[in-house]
Amino acid sequence: VQLQASGGGLVQAGGSLRLSCAASGRTFSSYIMGWFRQAPGKEREFVAAISWSGGSTYYADSVKGRFTISTDKAKNTVYLQMNSLKPEDTAVYYCAAASTIVQVTTIGSYDYWGQGTQVTVSS
Secondary structure, three states, X not given: OEEEEEOOEEEEOOOOEEEEXXXXXXXXXXXXXXXXXXXXXXXXXXXXXXXXXXOOEEEOOOOOOOEEEEEEHHHXXXXXXXOOOOHHHOEEEEEEEEOOOOOOOOHHHOOEEOOOEEEEEEO
């Protein structure tokens, strides 16, 4: 199983970025796909998740109304559209996949992880 995250970069506060996570190696139709982030000196934290089959979505309070998670089943890709970015959104963003979920916000629930993509928001 491979998860390839991309789309990070440097953006000014108030700007937008779209992250992509290309999934391969198995069928993900029953999986939950998640995005997490880790800022320097901080623990990795949940950002958003989506059920691949039904499209149910989950968001951290800090990103609700600004970020949108979605899937493109034809491309086996998960997206994270990030709008109204703030300097505190600066982090390495990781995509992850879980075959069974106890809690979507919990790192330990996820079986597979991508390599991470850096997002830097300047003030």
